[in-house]
Amino acid sequence: MLSLDYLENIIVDISETLKNKDFREALESSVPMSEKRVLDFLNLHKDIPKLAKEVEEIKNKVLSNIDYYIEMTMESLKSINGNPHYAETKDDALDILDKIIGERNKIILSKSMVAEEVGIREHLEEVGKEVWETDLGQLLIQLEKGKPMHAIAPAIHMTVKDVINLVKNKLNIELKGNETPQQIVAKIRPFLREKFVNADVGISGANAISADSGSIFLIENEGNIRLVTTLPPLHIAIAGIEKIVPTLIDAFKVVLVQSSYAGLYPPTYVSMVSGPSSTGDIGHRRVYGAHGPPEMHLILLNNGRKEAIKSDILRDQLRCIRCGNCQIFCPVWDITANKWGGKVYGGPMGVGWTAITEGIKKGAELSELCLGCMRCDAACPVEIPLSSLIHRLKNIYVKPK
Ligand code: SF4
Numbered sequence: 001m002l003s004l005d006y007l008e009n010i011i012v013d014i015s016e017t018l019k020n021k022d023f024r025e026a027l028e029s030s031v032p033m034s035e036k037r038v039l040d041f042l043n044l045h046k047d048i049p050k051l052a053k054e055v056e057e058i059k060n061k062v063l064s065n066i067d068y069y070i071e072m073t074m075e076s077l078k079s080i081n082g083n084p085h086y087a088e089t090k091d092d093a094l095d096i097l098d099k100i101i102g103e104r105n106k107i108i109l110s111k112s113m114v115a116e117e118v119g120i121r122e123h124l125e126e127v128g129k130e131v132w133e134t135d136l137g138q139l140l141i142q143l144e145k146g147k148p149m150h151a152i153a154p155a156i157h158m159t160v161k162d163v164i165n166l167v168k169n170k171l172n173i174e175l176k177g178n179e180t181p182q183q184i185v186a187k188i189r190p191f192l193r194e195k196f197v198n199a200d201v202g203i204s205g206a207n208a209i210s211a212d213s214g215s216i217f218l219i220e221n222e223g224n225i226r227l228v229t230t231l232p233p234l235h236i237a238i239a240g241i242e243k244i245v246p247t248l249i250d251a252f253k254v255v256l257v258q259s260s261y262a263g264l265y266p267p268t269y270v271s272m273v274s275g276p277s278s279t280g281d282i283g284h285r286r287v288y289g290a291h292g293p294p295e296m297h298l299i300l301l302n303n304g305r306k307e308a309i310k311s312d313i314l315r316d317q318l319r320c321i322r323c324g325n326c327q328i329f330c331p332v333w334d335i336t337a338n339k340w341g342g343k344v345y346g347g348p349m350g351v352g353w354t355a356i357t358e359g360i361k362k363g364a365e366l367s368e369l370c371l372g373c374m375r376c377d378a379a380c381p382v383e384i385p386l387s388s389l390i391h392r393l394k395n396i397y398v399k400p401k
Contacts, residue, residue, distance in 0.1 A: 112205025
C-alpha cells in the first residue's frame with residue numbers, strides 16, 4: 001500500500017509551491033520557450049532523431065551485457081594511467097571518494113546528478129572540506145540549500161530577483177537589486193575564479209563513457225567543467241554505470257543527441273578526458289601532469305542500476321540520457337518542477353530514477369500524481385515508455401478491490 005503520510009506531505013508541498021508566485025513566474029517564463037526551442041530544432045535537423053534511434057540501440061546493447069562493459073571500461077582506463085573504481089552503493093562511493101581525497105581540503109564540483117544522488121557536496125561539507133559548486137545554476141542550489149529543479153537547468157525555479165537576493169546575502173557580493181543576468185554573472189565570475197585556481201580537487205560527472213578507450217565525455221556551455229577537470233591537480237569523475245557505451249564514436253552520438261534534446265545544440269564545449277594529463281616532449285618518455293591533473297579517477301556507481309536491468313518495469317529507464325526534455329513536456333512538472341520527485345530526480349524521468357535509486361515503493365508513490373497524458377513518451381529521444389512505466393509502478397501499489 002502507498003503511504004498516506006507521503007501523499008499528504010507531497011500535496012502540502014505542491015500546494016505551497018503553487019501559491020509561490022515567484023516559483024510559478026520563473027517556470028512560466030522559461031518552460032514554453034524551452035519546449036518550442038527543441039521542437040523547432042528537431043524540425044530543422046531530421047538527422048538527430050535517427051541518431052537518437054541509434055543511441056537507443058547502443059544503450060540496449062550495453063544493458064544486455066553490463067558487467068562486460070564495466071570491466072572493459074575499467075581495463076581501458078587503467079591502460080591510459082587512470083584509476084577506475086566500482087561502487088556498489090552510495091556509501092561505497094563516499095568511502096572511495098574519502099580515500100582518494102585524503103587530507104586535501106579545497107574542492108570544486110561541476111554539475112552532476114549522480115553527485116547529488118550520492119550526496120557528495122553535503123558529505124564533504126560535513127567532514128569539514130571547503131566545497132564549491134561551479135555551475136552557476138548548481139551554485140544557486142548550494143546557496144539555497146535546495147535540490148536541483150531540472151536535469152539541465154537546476155535553478156529554473158528562481159526569478160532574477162531570487163538570484164540577486166541569494167548572491168547578495170550568501171556570497172556577500174555587492175548588488176544593487178536591479179542587475180541584469182549579464183551583470184550578475186560578471187559579479188560571480190571573479191568569486192569563482194579564485195576557487196578554480198586554488199582548488200586541490202575537481203569533481204565532475206560524465207555524460208557518456210566509452211568502454212573501448214576509458215574516456216569520459218562532458219557537455220557544457222559555461223566553461224566551468226573545463227576548469228574543474230583541468231586546473232586542480234586531482235580530477236575525480238563519478239557516473240552511473242548506465243553512462244557506459246561501447247565506443248568513442250558511440251559516446252559522441254550520445255553527446256549530440258543529449259545536447260539536441262536539451263535545447264543546447266551545439267554545446268559550447270564538449271570535453272573528452274582520457275586519463276591524466278601527460279607529455280612525451282622531454283626525453284621522449286611519457287610523464288604525467290603537464291598542465292592538467294597528474295591524477296585522474298573514475299568512480300562507476302551501481303546504486304540499484306543492476307537490479308533495475310533485471311526488472312521488466314525499470315530496465316528501459318536506464319537508457320535515459322538525462323536531457324530533461326520529458327520534464328519540459330509534462331503538464332504536472334510544468335507547475336511543480338522537481339517538487340514532484342524523489343531526493344534528486346523529478347518529473348516523468350524522476351519517477352523511474354527514484355524507483356531505481358531510492359526503492360520501488362518511493363517511485364510508486366510518486367507515480368500517483370501522473371495524469372497519464374503520454375506527452376513524456378513523445379518527448380523522450382530514446383523511446384523510454386515513461387507513461388506506461390509510471391502506470392505499471394502505480395499498479396504495483398493499488399490494492400485490488
Ligand atoms: S504521462 Fe504523466 S509523467 Fe508523462 S507527461 Fe503526462 S502527466 Fe507527465
